[in-house]
């Protein structure tokens with residue numbers, strides 16, 4: 037398993053559980069459905085929700101203030117729904133940590149960050165084949181994006197504007 | 204024409220380095236073949252029947268002399284001396300060597316070109332009217348917005364992993380010349396009748412392939428400043444809801460069809476309402492920066508007719524035919540847009556040799572303000588030539604076998620590469636196109652038949668646009684033999700129509716005879732000034748079916 041944010045690898049503090057009542061620590065990561073239905077949602081527990089990419093946004097939005105972490109599942113690297121889910125969650129005002137979870141490839145790390153994710157969790161063979169350096173190098177390959185509102189303040193249009201103001 | 208600034212260039216070069224690293228990681232085993240394939244495709248590299256194929260993007264079909272020469276150089280040094288223009292205004296090198304690819308991508312970058320997103324499940328090369336900026340029926344030049352979309356869609360962090368490919372066309376004229384209704388999304392520049400304001404009509408859900416569908420109106424009038432936010436909304440809805448369980452049902456057309464265009468529109472509008480438009484849309488300054496590249500060139504004030512051209516025509520029958528068929532009316536008096544047909548009788552539709560590329564480059568530079576265009580019908584255009592220069596241009600083209608006077612005629616056949624190159628093909632298409640061109644080679648006969656589009660695909664994927672050919676030919680495989688299905692009445696333009704099936708498939712050798720029969724029905728029954736497609740509309744399928752049946756029965 038590999039957990040990384042833009043600064044590098046990190047420890048996972050979240051305990052995974054199918055149901056909140058099984059939690060042994062104070063940081064529980066459970067499927068969104070289990071959280072939505074659990075009476076423990078009102079407890080002192082710190083909550084992380086595991087989300088499949090087909091969940092309706094409005095369902096999730098009503099839980100935003102209870103969730104410190106949302107983990108969006110990528111069933112495969114080629115399934116890009118999670119990128120749009122992340123954008124929608126950010127657009128709807130989610131301020132907690134967003135994690136992409138699945139067999140991603142390192143070239144998707146900068147895309148994930150641009151769409152509003154804070155970290156990626158890679159498991160199994162994908163993690164074994166792609167060491168940390170691959171993920172960190174991927175962040176440096178493309179310096180600037182054309183899209184204005186994807187994380188960076190130095191998008192190409194912004195830089196062009198700044199430059200035009202200079203001359 | 205748009206020229207890269209340092210940001211465009213940097214992005215393209217970094218992308219080349221990124222691809223080199225992906226190749227390295229594939230070789231080291233860090234990436235599996237399944238992981239690598241989409242990365243390779245998003246960089247335009249296909250695996251075909253006999254070798255790799257590299258697909259170069261020609262955004263909205265625009266080329267300058269330097270780029271044409273560079274393509275010629277690449278063809279000579281890294282391929283087999285030619286390239287192939289496709290119906291999506293891309294250029295394909297059919298004999299690419301894997302080890303050369305990073306070098307070739309670097310050479311393309313040197314000339315402001317790339318292969319980014321010419322394949323794969325992402326937003327593809329954006330296409331536009333080949334007569335952009337010159338057409339007399341133009342509301343506004345579509346190239347600035349096409350360039351804006353090119354940039355916005357390139358390396359889009361959210362939309363590189365869509366359910367399926369996504370094709371966008373842009374048009375700014377009264378008449379559609381982009382096959383817009385076969386695109387996943389169409390952007391049509393329109394003038395609002397009430398306010399006189401210019402904005403966009405957005406179409407969605409078109410596509411050919413095995414389930415052809417006609418695009419429908421998504422937004423009748425979108426204010427121009429909102430374009431990028433609206434595109435983002437539409438793409439997001441598709442990215443989330445497009446089917447991922449079945450590759451053959453994954454295009455946006457199926458989503459629009461399944462939930463209905465009203466429901467799809469409601470979702471897009473809802474998403475659009477949530478997007479922070481001020482942060483997303485292009486700023487007017489950036490739009491103006493791009494638009495400045497497409498300012499009208501320094502035309503001369505010329506009379507509407509050229510004595511020189513008139514005199515030359517009177518002496519040269521071939522030139523007269525060329526002028527009749529290959530010139531298109533220009534906005535500006537004394538100028539014309541000149542179409543160079545890549546359909547010589549006996550040739551391969553869309554193919555161009557390196558020598559020919561260089562001649563077109565020279566002509567573009569000397570006579571057309573350094574501009575050439577690629578059309579979806581696999582031809583080239585010199586968009587602004589002085590009428591008086593036409594005889595000279597014609598002579599130069601003729602030396603290179605590029606002077607076929609057949610634009611829009613029965614030998615101007617659109618064809619995909621088919622079984623000669625393509626790994627998905629079920630039949631050959633190039634030899635069919637060649638046989639048909641031979642059959643109708645006589646210029647007098649072509650002229651008599653007039654406007655008629657034949658379009659051929661080598662399998663159900665419809666890369667050769669057969670659904671929208673007046674006569675569409677689809678090559679299939681039946682019991683180990685090639686079998687060609689005919690459709691009639693397809694139209695790619697504003698009277699958009701998908702062709703209807705005429706009958707059972709025919710073997711290759713019967714195809715020319717079948718087309719002759721269909722043409723004979725037309726010649727016998729047409730009214731004065733009626734084109735083939737108009738006659739099929741008036742008469743319906745029946746008389747053509749009857750003629751076709753005679754051949755089909757003889758075969759069976």
Ligand code: HEM
Nearest residue numbers: 249251289290291410411412413454619620625664665666
């Ligand atoms: C290696 C060669 C090629 C392969 C593997 C290939 C593959 C495909 C496939 C699978 C489709 C169907 C997509 C769908 O229905 O979802 C398709 C459609 C299409 N391709 Fe190709 N193609 C190739 C070459 C070409 C060429 C040479 C052209 C242009 C002459 C072209 C232009 C198009 C167009 C216009 C469509 C149909 C329009 C649409 O529904 O978007 N492709 N291609």
Ligand code: SF4
Nearest residue numbers: 619625628661662666
């Ligand atoms: S129509 Fe079929 S045979 Fe022709 S290029 Fe497309 S995939 Fe290949």
